[in-house]
Amino acid sequence: FSHEAFVYTTSQEFLTGTVPFVLEALERDEQVLAVLSSEKIDLLRTEMAKNVHRVRFVDMATVGANPARIMPVWMRFVDKRVAGRGVRGIGEPIHAARSSAELVECQQHESLLNHAFDSTPAFRMLCPYDVALGPEILEEAARSHPFVYSKGRVVPSMGWGLEGGPARPHEAALPNPPTSFEQLAFAMGQLHDVRAFVTHHAAAAGFDAERTSDVVLAVNEVATNSLRHGGQRGTLTVWHEGATLICEVQDTGQIADPLAGRRIPSPAAVGGYGLWLVNHLCDLVQVRTGPGGSVVRLHVRPNFATR
CATH class of the missing domain: 3.40.50.300 (P-loop containing nucleotide triphosphate hydrolases)
Known part of the structure; x- marks a missing residue:
């Protein structure tokens, strides 16, 4: 290559x-x-x-x-x-x-x-x-x-392999949320609360029913991964950047596959569709993982960009 x-x-x-x-x-x-x-x-x-x-x-x-x-x-x-x-x-x-x-x-x-x-x-x-x-x-x-x-x-390339080269995939730091945000801690048996929380914020952002369904499904997929692979609990943080709704899920697990959500799932595979689906529902998805845990930040606008 x-x-x-x-x-x-x-x-x-x-x-x-x-x-x-x-x-x-x-x-x-x-x-x-x-x-x-x-x-x-x-x-x-x-x-x-x-x-x-x-x-x-x-x-x-x-x-x-x-x-x-x-x-x-x-x-x-x-x-x-x-x-x-x-x-x-x-x-x-x-x-x-x-x-x-x-x-x-x-x-x-x-x-x-x-x-x-x-x-x-x-x-x-x-x-x-x-x-x-x-x-x-x-x-x-x-x-x-x-x-x-x-x-x-x-x-x-003269820059390839130099010290200070590109961050390893998924390790580049994300900017902190703004001072104004809302947060929900969740654990096993509380996905209904997660969905209700996101539905409320999507409605407040002016999302129609279809776009609300998209963002609720996307956050539900990420939160489900947190419960299964991220210590059976997580934190959902929500804020607005203009018309964009930002939903961030953080947990203590790690994402081992740097191509998670980008690799085409096999039709015969059991699982592996979560982040793939999320990437196709959201306008932008930022995944970061490291020794301290994982963060998945979803950017969703009311009118979806080209799928």
Whole structure:
């Protein structure tokens, strides 16, 4: 797996880097998937008119509003590869319109790609970064990508493996809740109280019945995991950030699988659907785990972003 950061300054420079990357793949009869904004997809389609039918395009706004939903797209792509053929991807999850919380989760996603596909043969992924994002984001990209793609060449990233590199997935600290919040401690036999608590706050936030059902189901799934795996008790904290309802569940358990909620559940599996379902119900999900326990923070807006 070759995970490559590509820094560009203009739309033309974006094309100068991505088009040869794709054309080389097609010359080698490799399968190509590009997960980009609709604007970048239009740029590539126009530039590659003669070969556009050989490239699969997916709108990042459709699949990646919650960055945790991007990983399954790449997993399906790799799983469906034709035997003996290489695969290439272009993915640009980070853009200027991302909120600060979404940005952090995109960076978590980039780090987790290395874990998810480390042993995948003949898979190159190019991750474009607009230089206008700023030096901090570009430095993080250098730390989360083992390689850099520049002028058609792949070279080792100078930031990869340095001290102060990216936090291990799920260990980056979350900002503290605001001073105004409400909290509910729960234990076995009290999931009804959890659901009632969330229903009350969803109604206060102006959620309709369908969206209220979504957030109640999501919190119920996380709280159930706390009861089963997190010491049979937990704490639910709720607050508002503008129109967004934040529900955070904290317990003393640990989440062992860094890809929990991102790995596609097997149809034959018993369990393993909780965080997967949560990721598809919520606008943003932040999971953190460590020696002191686990935190799952759900961001839910009244009008759901693209599922």
